[in-house]
């Protein structure tokens with residue numbers, strides 16, 4: 558079958574982009590090629606049958622660019638196989654399924670339900686203090702968020718592996 562696949566990410570400081578790149582390389586190893594792009598560069602999705610969308614979380618929400626994209630393309634996404642992932646929490650004391658519910662972008666819950674994704678994941682993120690603006694540093698300080706790289710590559714690769722299995726059996 559002539560199938561095209563896309564992975565698009567919304568990342569401010571690069572750590573979500575790196576997660577997207579890791580997912581893409583794992584899928585490539587498994588023989589599934591995904592085009593990859595930053596979300597603002599995705600102009601058209603009609604050619605794609607499988608789409609992975611990943612966004613960083615900022616102040617309880619997905620990156621605005623991802624919210625805009627998902628709102629604008631919801632009808633088309635509804636007809637495709639879609640996977641979502643968020644990356645953000647650095648306070649890791651929750652079960653993955655609780656993290657998913659708690660950190661799902663509240664602004665577009667209904668749209669996500671309408672799109673009916675195959676799966677949604679929420680991965681721990683990374684806060685690199687050197688990259689933050691003064692305002693971001695102030696917020697991180699105010700909420701006492703743990704600084705550091707909490708990304709769990711095994712967990713990310715397991716998730717990507719499940720996608721490859723899903724793609725190979727259909």
Ligand SMILES: Cc1cc2nc3c(=O)[nH]c(=O)nc-3n(C[C@H](O)[C@H](O)[C@H](O)COP(=O)(O)O)c2cc1C
Nearest residue numbers: 568569570571572573613614616617645646682683
């Ligand atoms: C100002 C600020 C606010 C944040 N707010 C949240 C949040 O509400 N929920 C969350 O899980 N993570 C939050 N984070 C953590 C980021 O989501 C995390 O650093 C993520 O890995 C950043 O991705 P990026 O490097 O792709 O931009 C916040 C980080 C900063 C700097």
